[in-house]
Amino acid sequence: MAGKNVLGEELVVCGTDPMTGFYRDGCCKTGAQDAGLHVVCVQVTGEFLEFSKSQGNDLTTANPMYQFPGLVPGDRWCLCAARWKEAYDAGTPPPVILEACHMSTLEFASLEELKEHAIDPAV
DSSP, rough: OOOBBSSSSSSOOBBBBBBBBBTTSSSOOOOOEEEEEEEEEEEHHHHHHHHHHHHOOEEEEEEEHHHBBBOOOTTTTEEEEHHHHHHHHHHOOOBBBBSSSSSGGHHHGGGHHHHHHBTTTTT
């Protein structure tokens, strides 16, 4: 079982192309090894990728050691909760898919903040 999402329902898959999740299973679930809490399912934007790079986390460059392909706008990715909140506070948060955000996201951002930037999972 992957756990519950921020809506209190079963967590759904965030993305499989590229394969996301700390465990590279498509889901934003977490565990003891996931120190960064990669629990926020986002659809990355160019603006967010630039912001993240400016903060020292280049998400556009592949890193095969971590099975990381590098991201382009439109990709869905399990983002660290603290990075999403940092982007939110800076006015550049990427859209979120609430149904695929693990409930531990709520330790960093309120449901209201997440809903401000929620998109339909079918999009």
